[in-house]
Amino acid sequence: xxxxxxxxxxxxxxxxxxxxxxxGLVLTYKTSGIFNFAHGxxxxxxxxxxxxxxxxxGLPWPVALLLAAVVLPPVLAVSLExxxxxxxxxxxxxxxxxxxxLQLAITGALMAHYGAAGLPFxxxxxxxxVTVSGVHVGIDQLISASVAAAGAAAFFLFFRLSSLGxxxxxxxxxxxxxxxxxxxxxxxxxxxxLIGSWFAAxxxxxxxxxxxxxxxxxxxxxxxxxxxxxxxxxxxxxLTYAGGLLIGVLAAFATTIAAGSQALAGLPPAVPFLVLxxxxxxxxxxRLADAGTHRPAPVxxxxxxxxxxxxxxxxxxxxxxxxxxxxxxxxxxxANALVFLLIFTSLYLLVRISGQxxxxxxxxxxxxxxxxxxxxxxxxxxxxxxxxxxxxxxxPVGAVVAIPAIRLSGLFLALATxxxxxxxxxxxYRSGVMFGATGTLPAARPxxxxxxxxxxxxxxxxxxxxxxxxxxxxxxRLGRLLRAMADxxxxxxxxxxxxxxTRVTVFCVSAFIAGIAGALHASVSQSATGTPFTAYASLTWxxxxxxxxxxxxxxxxxxxxxxxxxxAYSSSDTAVDWMPVLFGLGAMLVALHEAxxxxxxxxxxxxxxxxxRARERIGAPSAARERLQAAAGRAGGRAGPDTGRxxxxxxxxxxxxx
Amino acid sequence: xxxxxDITAGYGDTTVLRDVSLPVPRRSVVALxxxxxxxxxxxxxxxxxxxxxxSGTLHLDGTDLTGRRPHVLARRGVCHVPEGRGIFPNLSxxxxxxxxxxxxxxxxAVDRAVSAFPVLGEKLGQQAGALSGGQQQMLALxxxxxxxxxxxxxxxxxxxxxxxxxxxxxxxxxxLAEQGCALVLVEQYVAKAxxxxxxxxxxxxxxxxxxxxxxxxDAAQLMEKYMGTHT
Numbered sequence: 030x031x032x033x034x035x036x037x038x039x040x041x042x043x044x045x046x047x048x049x050x051x052x053g054l055v056l057t058y059k060t061s062g063i064f065n066f067a068h069g070x071x072x073x074x075x076x077x078x079x080x081x082x083x084x085x086x087g088l089p090w091p092v093a094l095l096l097a098a099v100v101l102p103p104v105l106a107v108s109l110e111x112x113x114x115x116x117x118x119x120x121x122x123x124x125x126x127x128x129x130x131l132q133l134a135i136t137g138a139l140m141a142h143y144g145a146a147g148l149p150f151x152x153x154x155x156x157x158x159v160t161v162s163g164v165h166v167g168i169d170q171l172i173s174a175s176v177a178a179a180g181a182a183a184f185f186l187f188f189r190l191s192s193l194g195x196x197x198x199x200x201x202x203x204x205x206x207x208x209x210x211x212x213x214x215x216x217x218x219x220x221x222x223l224i225g226s227w228f229a230a231x232x233x234x235x236x237x238x239x240x241x242x243x244x245x246x247x248x249x250x251x252x253x254x255x256x257x258x259x260x261x262x263x264x265x266x267x268l269t270y271a272g273g274l275l276i277g278v279l280a281a282f283a284t285t286i287a288a289g290s291q292a293l294a295g296l297p298p299a300v301p302f303l304v305l306x307x308x309x310x311x312x313x314x315x316r317l318a319d320a321g322t323h324r325p326a327p328v329x330x331x332x333x334x335x336x337x338x339x340x341x342x343x344x345x346x347x348x349x350x351x352x353x354x355x356x357x358x359x360x361x362x363x364a365n366a367l368v369f370l371l372i373f374t375s376l377y378l379l380v381r382i383s384g385q386x387x388x389x390x391x392x393x394x395x396x397x398x399x400x401x402x403x404x405x406x407x408x409x410x411x412x413x414x415x416x417x418x419x420x421x422x423x424x425p426v427g428a429v430v431a432i433p434a435i436r437l438s439g440l441f442l443a444l445a446t447x448x449x450x451x452x453x454x455x456x457x458y459r460s461g462v463m464f465g466a467t468g469t470l471p472a473a474r475p476x477x478x479x480x481x482x483x484x485x486x487x488x489x490x491x492x493x494x495x496x497x498x499x500x501x502x503x504x505x506r507l508g509r510l511l512r513a514m515a516d517x518x519x520x521x522x523x524x525x526x527x528x529x530x531t532r533v534t535v536f537c538v539s540a541f542i543a544g545i546a547g548a549l550h551a552s553v554s555q556s557a558t559g560t561p562f563t564a565y566a567s568l569t570w571x572x573x574x575x576x577x578x579x580x581x582x583x584x585x586x587x588x589x590x591x592x593x594x595x596x597a598y599s600s601s602d603t604a605v606d607w608m609p610v611l612f613g614l615g616a617m618l619v620a621l622h623e624a625x626x627x628x629x630x631x632x633x634x635x636x637x638x639x640x641x642r643a644r645e646r647i648g649a650p651s652a653a654r655e656r657l658q659a660a661a662g663r664a665g666g667r668a669g670p671d672t673g674r675x676x677x678x679x680x681x682x683x684x685x686x687x
Numbered sequence: 688x689x690x691x692x693d694i695t696a697g698y699g700d701t702t703v704l705r706d707v708s709l710p711v712p713r714r715s716v717v718a719l720x721x722x723x724x725x726x727x728x729x730x731x732x733x734x735x736x737x738x739x740x741x742s743g744t745l746h747l748d749g750t751d752l753t754g755r756r757p758h759v760l761a762r763r764g765v766c767h768v769p770e771g772r773g774i775f776p777n778l779s780x781x782x783x784x785x786x787x788x789x790x791x792x793x794x795x796a797v798d799r800a801v802s803a804f805p806v807l808g809e810k811l812g813q814q815a816g817a818l819s820g821g822q823q824q825m826l827a828l829x830x831x832x833x834x835x836x837x838x839x840x841x842x843x844x845x846x847x848x849x850x851x852x853x854x855x856x857x858x859x860x861x862x863l864a865e866q867g868c869a870l871v872l873v874e875q876y877v878a879k880a881x882x883x884x885x886x887x888x889x890x891x892x893x894x895x896x897x898x899x900x901x902x903x904x905d906a907a908q909l910m911e912k913y914m915g916t917h918t
Contacts (some may be wrong), residue, residue, distance in 0.1 A: 064843045195782045205737055211789035214758075
């Protein structure tokens with residue numbers, strides 16, 4: 030037991046910080062219905078701000094702490110509340126996309142400005158150690174854990190006992206009713222966003238000394254709070270904090286189990302996502318009520334007529350066929366774009382046609398990539414067979430990803446798939462099972478098509494085949510079921526259609542195409558590695574696809590071109606570095622635009638859109654108007670002027686009639 | 688006076704109210720009647736600010752409050768008890784009353800709510816969602832005592848309740864009216880509503896078809912307008 034004590038102490042100290050971050054996350058989710066995927070990015074932003082103010086600008090750390098942890102969060106909270114307000118009428122998908130976009134924008138901006146490499150975080154807490162139950166513990170760790178624990182306890186008491194806390198719970202129950210009682214639901218939510226941002230910022234500043242200053246790492250470390258939030262069923266604050274402690278301790282114990290084992294090296298960092306995935310699967314739909322309302326995808330007229338679409342497709346194919354003649358030394362860039370066209374096509378099928386958000390798509394591509402290398406190079410199978418088998422290998426993984434789709438929907442499906450993607454990344458990418466001990470495997474091109482130009486046409490054939498397959502699926506009975514499912518799963522179920530079969534089928538088809546794309550990616554670069562297929566890549570792909578979703582079925586083409594080709598034509602590295610920011614902000618704006626295009630009902634959402642249409646429908650003035658005005662005159666005359674307000678027990682005044 | 692003037696409103700592309708004008712004088716009781724889908728609930732939602740009208744105006748005591756948010760109207764004395772149970776089910780009864788009090792002294796608010804509905808006094812620590820339907824409605828209605836509004840908009844407050852509870856609720860509404868509070872009643876118990884009402888407004892398919900005093904509305908006319916039948 031004494032051997033485990035140090036890990037328990039370490040687990041509690043980090044777990045306490047996860048718990049604090051997760052409480053902020055749950056608070057904002059419950060009060061606004063928006064699950065903030067940018068929560069970790071806010072933590073990273075605060076940590077960088079602290080670094081900037083102390084190390085680069087020379088401010089004393091208490092001042093920097095005040096500015097980064099206390100002053101900065103309100104600025105962010107105002108923006109977040111505004112965004113949440115704009116997303117009030119949005120579909121779950123768009124709510125996810127908006128905060129994912131914000132995360133990409135913040136993380137991308139930090140990496141572009143400060144560099145992607147980690148930076149040393151300034152030491153500002155005492156680093157001496159004390160002995161607790163025979164275990165040497167850093168004073169800084171003790172302070173961090175105590176601050177987090179005190180913050181969590183204080184917030185819990187505030188939430189239960191204070192007037193504002195009661196209103197926060199009321200806004201969770203019924204925001205419209207809260208408005209009717211005279212309290213602005215927006216104001217209450219603003220406070221929730223402020224507290225959530227404070228907790229995120231403090232978590233970032235407390236975690237940074239332990240891991241250094243790395244935007245991506247910090248963002249994802251706070252993402253570990255998702256697991257804690259899942260333990261609390263995204264509702265209970267005490268359980269959420271307990272979940273943070275549990276994850277911290279489990280991760281610390283996993284370190285002892287994984288010590289000395291290459292195969293289990295990825296287990297400790299994977300623990301939070303294992304917890305997230307398992308809890309979501311076990312809890313299921315009945316225990317996880319989505320705080321956001323289910324809204325179907327918006328109905329909009331096609332941009333192009335079917336004839337124009339066919340014309341566009343032919344023109345695009347001709348142009349793509351001519352690329353080897355025009356691209357010159359940039360041909361490999363276009364080859365890569367064709368691979369990404371397949372990736373985005375498979376994601377389009379899932380997200381835009383079936384209305385399901387998967388954040389594990391990069392993992393499916395990685396499975397295809399690794400399988401292809403093992404089969405084509407390791408087992409010596411023919412190239413085409415290896416590519417097709419790589420696609421087939423991704424299918425069972427897609428089916429596993431589809432299990433949450435059966436048990437969960439909306440946000441929780443997105444979280445479960447995100448957890449699954451991270452689990453695969455942490456456990457398998459680095460364990461040697463997928464990409465070998467060095468993390469990179471050799472891959473080959475087809476024997477008679479190994480030149481860049483010849484291979485480009487092979488890729489073009491695959492890309493066209495993938496798009497035709499998705500188009501065929503869309504026009505088939507399955508496609509109709511998918512669109513119906515995106516509109517109203519309940520209605521579809523009442524018609525006797527097999528929703529679960531439909532969900533699993535679409536995930537499998539999508540995984541097959543993604544797996545093939547992974548194989549082709551390995552062929553293009555002649556090596557297979559998991560580096561490009563992180564969970565962060567899944568987020569980026571989703572944002573980029575949604576950014577171009579206005580182009581409807583052409584969205585995968587534009588997404589692939591902008592993600593892969595546009596950077597190749599940029600003369601400035603800085604511009605390339607800032608592209609994720611552009612993608613993130615763009616996706617956020619698209620989500621907000623789509624939300625604003627929906628019919629609104631309450632004042633908080635505004636009804637300007639409806640008003641003009643309503644005016645057009647009004648014909649001649651109502652014949653009843655004159656009678657009403659007369660009635661109003663009579664009524665006013667009877668009741669007479671009165672400025673008093675009701676007082677209980679006050680007798681009716683003389684002259685009042687009944 | 689609470690005055691809706693030439694209101695056209697709806698949800699998205701669906702227009703529910705067309706050119707509806709509804710004056711609610713202070714200290715008056717107005718019965719707003721109509722068949723299902725006539726626009727009664729929508730009218731109340733416009734009157735409390737929950738739904739911004741496409742056109743028309745909302746005036747409260749001479750001030751134009753068109754498009755203002757519900758909490759603004761609530762602070763100016765408009766109390767809307769919406770259809771269903773207008774409570775926060777996951778909060779305790781005491782916390783519900785505290786939210787109703789909107790910053791005023793909670794202890795005093797609880798006393799007033801209990802004085803209106805003594806049964807609530809025994810349930811203060813209980814989760815509101817666990818109360819019986821009648822008790823939940825009493826809790827919702829207690830807001831009309833606690834916040835001292837000038838205008839109370841009541842949307843089907845007797846729906847789904849036992850007759851004895853309905854009687855108790857109408858007795859409470861009578862007391863409210865006696866004390867000078869203007870009421871707008873959307874009510875399935877038409878006869879009971881008309882007993883209390885000073886004025887009656889009849890909506891049909893989103894348009895106001897009749898406005899006057901209850902005595903001016905004979906049974907045949909009511910049946911025709913309300914039920915869509917001729918007698």
